[in-house]
Amino acid sequence: xxxxxxxxxxxxxxxxxxxxxxxxxxxxxxxxxxxxxxxxxxxxxxxxxxxxxxxxxxxxxxxxxxxxxxxxxxxxxxxxxxxxxxxxxxxxxxxxxxxxxxxxxxxxxxxxxxxxxxxxxxxxxxxxxxxxxxxxxxxxxxxxxx
Numbered sequence: 001x002x003x004x005x006x007x008x009x010x011x012x013x014x015x016x017x018x019x020x021x022x023x024x025x026x027x028x029x030x031x032x033x034x035x036x037x038x039x040x041x042x043x044x045x046x047x048x049x050x051x052x053x054x055x056x057x058x059x060x061x062x063x064x065x066x067x068x069x070x071x072x073x074x075x076x077x078x079x080x081x082x083x084x085x086x087x088x089x090x091x092x093x094x095x096x097x098x099x100x101x102x103x104x105x106x107x108x109x110x111x112x113x114x115x116x117x118x119x120x121x122x123x124x125x126x127x128x129x130x131x132x133x134x135x136x137x138x139x140x141x142x143x144x145x146x
Contacts, residue, residue, distance in 0.1 A: 003137050010133035017126030024119035031112045034095070040107060041065040043094040045086045049076060059084050065094045067101045075104045078111050 043065035051058045058080035066072050073096070079085075086092060096104035105111060 003141060006133055006137045010130045010137065013126045013130030013133060015130075017123045017128075017130055020119045020123030020126060022123075024116045024123055027116040027119060031116065034097075034105060037097055037099065038095045039068055039098050041067065041094045041096060043075075043092050043104075043106075045088055045090045045092060046074065047088065048084055051080060056082055058082060061086055061092075061106075063092060063094065063104075063106065065096070065104070067096065068098070071101060073101045073104065075102060077106050 043063035045061045046064045047062045049060040049062060051060070059082070060080045061077040061084070062074055063077060064072060064074045075094075075096075077085075093107040094104050095107045096102075
């Protein structure tokens with residue numbers, strides 16, 4: 001009975017690993033597909049949007065930048081955080097779609113790649129754990145069957 005439970009746990013870990021790796025691939029694709037047709041600019045944090053979250057408050061920066069055509073655009077960053085990541089007036093690198101400047105992203109590693117990296121790490125850990133558990137279950141079954 002215990003080996004069946006461990007075998008099920010191994011299968012679930014393998015499924016989690018595969019699912020997280022697929023999520024990492026999707027998130028990477030979304031980040032990479034944003035790049036074509038973009039231009040870079042330096043934005044300035046002008047304010048924060050505050051969202052009450054139970055006892056906490058989450059903050060999302062509002063960033064203003066100037067496009068190559070001279071248009072001034074204000075967008076919100078990708079993340080809500082529990083702290084104000086940037087001081088008001090901080091200069092941050094931005095990427096924006098040249099045809100739709102309101103589609104813009106903060107061009108920092110954390111803002112674009114932390115999701116795919118965490119999903120890949122969890123996926124690889126799940127796969128490794130699943131393989132190790134299955135291997136140990138098979139070893140124990142071989143010992144008891146011999």
